Amino acid sequence: MRARHTVLGMLLVASAAAGACEGLVASDGWIRQPPPGSPHAAGYLVLTNAGKRAITIERVASPDFEAAMLHETRYSDGRAQMRHVHSLELAPGERVEARPGGLHVMLMRPRIALTADALIELDITCAAGAPVAAWLSVRRSPPPSSAPDTED
Amino acid sequence: MRPLSRSLRLLMTTGVILAAFAGGIWLSARHAEAPVASSVDGLLWPDPPALQAFALTDAEGRRFDAERLRGRWTLLFFGFTHCPDVCPTTLAELAAAQTTLRTHPRYGERGRIAFVSVDPERDDAAALRAYADYFAPDIIAATAPEDELRRLTRALGALFMKVPQGGGEYTMDHSAGIFFISPDLHLVSVLTPPHSRDQIIERFDAVSAFIEEHG
Ligand SMILES: [Cu+2]
Numbered sequence A: 001m002r003a004r005h006t007v008l009g010m011l012l013v014a015s016a017a018a019g020a021c022e023g024l025v026a027s028d029g030w031i032r033q034p035p036p037g038s039p040h041a042a043g044y045l046v047l048t049n050a051g052k053r054a055i056t057i058e059r060v061a062s063p064d065f066e067a068a069m070l071h072e073t074r075y076s077d078g079r080a081q082m083r084h085v086h087s088l089e090l091a092p093g094e095r096v097e098a099r100p101g102g103l104h105v106m107l108m109r110p111r112i113a114l115t116a117d118a119l120i121e122l123d124i125t126c127a128a129g130a131p132v133a134a135w136l137s138v139r140r141s142p143p144p145s146s147a148p149d150t151e152d
Numbered sequence B: 001m002r003p004l005s006r007s008l009r010l011l012m013t014t015g016v017i018l019a020a021f022a023g024g025i026w027l028s029a030r031h032a033e034a035p036v037a038s039s040v041d042g043l044l045w046p047d048p049p050a051l052q053a054f055a056l057t058d059a060e061g062r063r064f065d066a067e068r069l070r071g072r073w074t075l076l077f078f079g080f081t082h083c084p085d086v087c088p089t090t091l092a093e094l095a096a097a098q099t100t101l102r103t104h105p106r107y108g109e110r111g112r113i114a115f116v117s118v119d120p121e122r123d124d125a126a127a128l129r130a131y132a133d134y135f136a137p138d139i140i141a142a143t144a145p146e147d148e149l150r151r152l153t154r155a156l157g158a159l160f161m162k163v164p165q166g167g168g169e170y171t172m173d174h175s176a177g178i179f180f181i182s183p184d185l186h187l188v189s190v191l192t193p194p195h196s197r198d199q200i201i202e203r204f205d206a207v208s209a210f211i212e213e214h215g
Helices: A002-011 B003-031 B086-101 B125-135 B146-156 B197-214
Strands: A024-032 A040-049 A055-061 A065-076 A079-084 A088-090 A095-097 A103-110 A119-126 A132-139 B055-058 B063-065 B074-079 B112-117 B140-143 B160-166 B169-175 B178-181 B187-191
Touching: A024 A119, A040 A065, A040 A088, A040 A119, A040 A132, B055 B125, B055 B146, B074 B086, B074 B169, B086 B112, B086 B125, B086 B197, B112 B125, B125 B140, B146 B187, B178 B197, B187 B197
Parallel strands: A024 A132, B074 B112, B112 B140
Antiparallel strands: A024 A040, A040 A095, A040 A103, A055 A065, A055 A088, A055 A119, A065 A079, A065 A103, A079 B169, A119 A132, B055 B063, B055 B140, B074 B178, B160 B169, B178 B187
16 A cells, blocks of 8 residues: 555546547545545646547546546636536647645545545546556645636 | 607617616715725625624524624635535645634634534534534534525625536535625625635735725
8 A cells, every 4th residue: 555655646637548549647636635525626737638639538436535527716806617528639749637625536535444545446437448547645735736727 | 740850869768867877876976975996806795784683503502693793803705514525625735724814813722713614414513513624623514404594695796506416416516605694694795706815815814804894
């Protein structure tokens, strides 16, 4: 368990795998530790299409949660609305950042204790391909690179 | 009457009415006390809405009403515990801002963060307390049945709505601004999301300085 933590903690990158997810690189993955009383968590990561063809992410899942899906928080008139993102397309070279207050992985009903530094597996499925795994580390506060986006 | 002169007459009549209206505004402005102009960003001025009567129940089972907020600055945020993205992000930033604001002469020890759940169906007292404690133990966490919640949200110009998500799940759309309530119970500013601790501190400092001097 400890080895898994350290080694993967340094990597946190999905293997660029074969199939329709070919070229997909997931990095800087983390999950905001949900406060006690909250059965849902939000995961964040950077998705890059390092390949030469467009990638369409169609599904996410995690063995550590009963359900997972891509969500987006949008603002309309100061109102936050959280909506399911049914698919996410990445053009070759495109980089999409899931970060607090925007795109996120909605993780529902954990099967394990979400202690700080625990690593969570996220399986990303693209159109007609085998899933690729990304790793998200549980954190109490965002890594410096993923502070809430207040620019827009 | 030819169409041209008719529209000309209409135009003139409109002009007279507008002039009278503008004159009326000018007169009433002269009669009123000259309002202090505000250059403070985001300040609701010169007519900050007064907080109307409301009565929620806090996580300790006590009544949470406007009187609890009198004589202190309150930073109020609507949310719900099943909200994993915006709510914990904002509450974490609010709690961090409050740590700094405790040494601010106008916020001090009396200032409070209030977390109001718009999801009374799932957020009972125990869930609210556990949730708020994670960020700061002195956060007031409260909720109420929908009708009572609406009295508070209406007074603040806030909105919330239940949105089904399939499979029996639902989420809540909700106003995600931070509502700055002055010690004399007026809504004096709303900071729109996304939030950062620095923005919260900056807004508090500017708004509270103006209200203390002119409010
Ligand atoms: Cu979500």
